[in-house]
Amino acid sequence: MWWLKEVWVIDPSQSLSAPRDVLVKGGQVLEMASSMTEEEVLTIAQGEPVETINAKGKFVFPGLIDVHTHLREPGQEEKEDILSGSRAAVRGGFTTILAMANTKPVIDNRALVEFVLLQGVRAGYAHVLPIGTVTKGMQGSELVEMVDMKEGGAAAFSDDGKNIQNAEMMRLALEYAKLTGLPIISHCEDKDLAGDGLMRRGVTSARMGLKGIPASAESVIVARDLLLAEETGGKLHLAHISTTESVNLIREAKARGVNVTAEVNPHHLIFCDEDITLTDTALKVNPPLGSRGDRESLIEGLRDGTLDMIATDHAPHTQSEKTRPFAEAPFGIASLETALSAVWQYLVLPGQLSLDRVIEAWSYSPAQRFGLSGGTLKPGSSADMVLFDPDFSEVIDSATLVSKARNTPFLGKSLQGFPIMVWVEGQLVQRNRTVI
Amino acid sequence: MKWQRKDILAIEDMSVEEIRHILHTAKVMKEILMRPIKKLPTLKGKSVVNLFYEASTRTRTSFEMAGKVLGADTTSIAVAQSSVSKGESLYDTAKTIQAMRADLVIIRHSSSGSAKFLADILDAGVINAGDGQHAHPTQALLDIFTMEEQLGEMDGKKVVIVGDVLHSRVARSNAWCLQKLGVDVTLVGPPTLVPVEMAGLGVKLTHDLDGALPGADVVMALRLQLERQQSGLFPSLREYSHLYGLTTERLKKTGKQSIVLHPGPMNRNVEISDDVADSVEALIERQVTNGVAIRMALIYLLIGGSGNVVA
Ligand SMILES: [Zn+2]
Numbered sequence: 001m002w003w004l005k006e007v008w009v010i011d012p013s014q015s016l017s018a019p020r021d022v023l024v025k026g027g028q029v030l031e032m033a034s035s036m037t038e039e040e041v042l043t044i045a046q047g048e049p050v051e052t053i054n055a056k057g058k059f060v061f062p063g064l065i066d067v068h069t070h071l072r073e074p075g076q077e078e079k080e081d082i083l084s085g086s087r088a089a090v091r092g093g094f095t096t097i098l099a100m101a102n103t104k105p106v107i108d109n110r111a112l113v114e115f116v117l118l119q120g121v122r123a124g125y126a127h128v129l130p131i132g133t134v135t136k137g138m139q140g141s142e143l144v145e146m147v148d149m150k151e152g153g154a155a156a157f158s159d160d161g162k163n164i165q166n167a168e169m170m171r172l173a174l175e176y177a178k179l180t181g182l183p184i185i186s187h188c189e190d191k192d193l194a195g196d197g198l199m200r201r202g203v204t205s206a207r208m209g210l211k212g213i214p215a216s217a218e219s220v221i222v223a224r225d226l227l228l229a230e231e232t233g234g235k236l237h238l239a240h241i242s243t244t245e246s247v248n249l250i251r252e253a254k255a256r257g258v259n260v261t262a263e264v265n266p267h268h269l270i271f272c273d274e275d276i277t278l279t280d281t282a283l284k285v286n287p288p289l290g291s292r293g294d295r296e297s298l299i300e301g302l303r304d305g306t307l308d309m310i311a312t313d314h315a316p317h318t319q320s321e322k323t324r325p326f327a328e329a330p331f332g333i334a335s336l337e338t339a340l341s342a343v344w345q346y347l348v349l350p351g352q353l354s355l356d357r358v359i360e361a362w363s364y365s366p367a368q369r370f371g372l373s374g375g376t377l378k379p380g381s382s383a384d385m386v387l388f389d390p391d392f393s394e395v396i397d398s399a400t401l402v403s404k405a406r407n408t409p410f411l412g413k414s415l416q417g418f419p420i421m422v423w424v425e426g427q428l429v430q431r432n433r434t435v436i
Numbered sequence: 437m438k439w440q441r442k443d444i445l446a447i448e449d450m451s452v453e454e455i456r457h458i459l460h461t462a463k464v465m466k467e468i469l470m471r472p473i474k475k476l477p478t479l480k481g482k483s484v485v486n487l488f489y490e491a492s493t494r495t496r497t498s499f500e501m502a503g504k505v506l507g508a509d510t511t512s513i514a515v516a517q518s519s520v521s522k523g524e525s526l527y528d529t530a531k532t533i534q535a536m537r538a539d540l541v542i543i544r545h546s547s548s549g550s551a552k553f554l555a556d557i558l559d560a561g562v563i564n565a566g567d568g569q570h571a572h573p574t575q576a577l578l579d580i581f582t583m584e585e586q587l588g589e590m591d592g593k594k595v596v597i598v599g600d601v602l603h604s605r606v607a608r609s610n611a612w613c614l615q616k617l618g619v620d621v622t623l624v625g626p627p628t629l630v631p632v633e634m635a636g637l638g639v640k641l642t643h644d645l646d647g648a649l650p651g652a653d654v655v656m657a658l659r660l661q662l663e664r665q666q667s668g669l670f671p672s673l674r675e676y677s678h679l680y681g682l683t684t685e686r687l688k689k690t691g692k693q694s695i696v697l698h699p700g701p702m703n704r705n706v707e708i709s710d711d712v713a714d715s716v717e718a719l720i721e722r723q724v725t726n727g728v729a730i731r732m733a734l735i736y737l738l739i740g741g742s743g744n745v746v747a
Binding site: 204 | 556570608634635637
């Protein structure tokens with residue numbers, strides 16, 4: 001049994017943000033009280049050994065749920081696999097991660113869904129939930145067997161990595177997915193507008209002679225998919241929103257009652273296109289980093305609830321792939337191990353976002369939208385839980401990262417504020433930054 | 437001035453003092469080039485590697501000649517621009533060159549930033565002979581050198597650069613170089629090739645060539661990549677040349693004896709009419725010599741050490 005003394009509990013599911021003593025027993029959050037005596041605790045323990053953590057000045061919150069990770073298994077295990085990815089997850093404070101379907105082969109049938117699910121169970125760290133593709137082979141022309149795949153454990157459907165360019169196909173997907181109750185996740189990128197662009201089109205791209213991607217490459221599809229969701233009544237989730245125009249479109253659509261949620265990636269909240277240099281491929285990401293104004297709109301959108309969740313879009317790549325001239329390096333940032341800390345340091349500490357909102361957006365909201373367990377510390381719920389030390393600082397070092405990937409803009413830099421204990425179903429899986 | 441720089445990657449990060457020092461050194465180099473015996477022992481034992489991922493006989497030959505005149509051993513590695521996934525990566529090639537202990541590497545590559553990428557890995561100096569759409573500093577330096585030879589100090593003068601600015605490393609490098617030296621620069625072309633974000637270069641933009649010409653001392657036409665038409669960036673060569681082609685008639689609008697430059701090779705009767713092209717041809721021989729002089733100056737400054745041929 002665990003006794004967390006005088007810890008600051010953040011649990012948006014109970015609208016709770018206050019100091020508490022927390023007891024965890026038998027894989028569950030057992031009780032929470034303003035304070036407890038040793039006698040009371042021992043009575044509850046009924047002879048079970050009690051590990052007491054003096055957690056004053058630290059936070060406890062429900063384990064983070066990341067609805068957008070690329071774990072690369074099957075097929076690209078040199079970049080990451082489900083074991084290394086789920087270890088990276090718990091090191092970073094995530095107890096549930098959704099695995100995107102654009103693997104090799106793509107996850108477009110029940111057998112593959114069950115494979116990913118099983119690999120997650122075998123790994124035994126974070127809960128790994130498979131996302132299935134929307135279309136067979138991610139070819140954008142025929143729907144997958146959504147009902148069968150849901151029965152196999154799929155948590156959502158997405159052709160992420162590739163846009164469904166055919167609007168009729170997207171409309172049909174939103175209709176048919178009603179049979180499952182699961183959301184369709186849109187990658188929000190018009191293929192023709194994005195072209196072979198490398199970064200957001202703007203003054204910085206023009207100066208460096210890097211081919212630009214206009215903001216409209218995203219917003220045009222956001223507008224389209226919002227209209228389709230409105231017309232069909234389908235359940236839509238918009239991935240990695242990065243532009244002011246998208247935020248405005250979503251805000252208006254929500255006001256009209258469209259069944260939509262949207263996510264934003266930490267890197268879009270922290271960096272902008274001006275941070276990119278010609279040889280810094282760690283910041284080459286898709287959708288590309290937006291303007292400074294976009295960054296502000298995203299923070300505002302996350303604050304006012306237009307953007308429902310934070311998701312990492314963890315996109316691991318090998319060093320040799322990223323050690324190339326900018327145009328030749330793949331898009332993506334590996335972020336499971338640094339994302340929470342980066343958000344703490346760059347957004348919470350300067351007062352741009354409250355930690356309560358961050359936890360709501362990264363745990364409670366994803367659980368609600370995707371119908372997942374977790375996202376709460378209500379007594380009786382499974383103890384997927386994080387103890388966060390706001391003072392712990394660490395240099396992001398190649399030697400300590402447990403992901404296979406090193407493509408993070410924070411490599412070699414120091415970050416402050418880290419999860420120092422992580423439980424999955426009451427089992428301690430990470431302690432003092434080491435995965436157990 | 438004391439030369440500090442290991443590499444020449446882009447004009448953007450160079451100081452006016454450095455640019456002036458290069459131009460001054462190039463002047464001396466040109467005098468040497470004009471001598472009957474133009475072989476110097478200055479860089480004897482130094483090795484210069486030409487690494488060209490894009491075919492460009494003119495630029496490569498110019499660098500080779502510059503190296504040879506200074507007495508360096510020059511090696512050319514012509515790499516076929518194969519698909520990205522195939523073949524040796526630039527990183528691997530850099531490691532090989534590092535092992536060869538070259539003193540200086542000249543690189544031309546289709547990716548913006550590739551010269552900096554190489555320079556970050558190598559102990560050797562690197563000269564950017566054109567990287568993607570980013571920069572072509574030696575072209576800009578030889579252009580300003582030629583302009584000043586013709587017109588004297590360019591400070592306060594006016595230069596119009598017309599054409600496919602968006603995709604042009606020559607336009608970018610010239611824009612930086614000229615504005616640093618106090619030149620009034622205007623970039624001209626259709627909105628698809630001179631989009632608003634080009635304002636980031638800090639110079640004037642316009643879509644109206646005729647309106648930009650009055651007072652121009654130099655008009656530079658950029659080479660139009662004809663395949664841009666297929667990508668929809670302009671409707672036809674006919675309309676392009678009607679709006680932006682340099683003709684004798686149109687050049688009268690400058691109201692001056694302006695000079696016309698073109699980085700070559702020219703598409704005659706597209707960006708430049710036959711008769712104007714002939715006047716440019718006259719300057720080309722001079723440009724070739726100036727190109728060698730500029731490149732000699734850079735090679736000398738980067739690896740010439742203290743062996744002083746230049747007073
Ligand atoms: Zn995506």
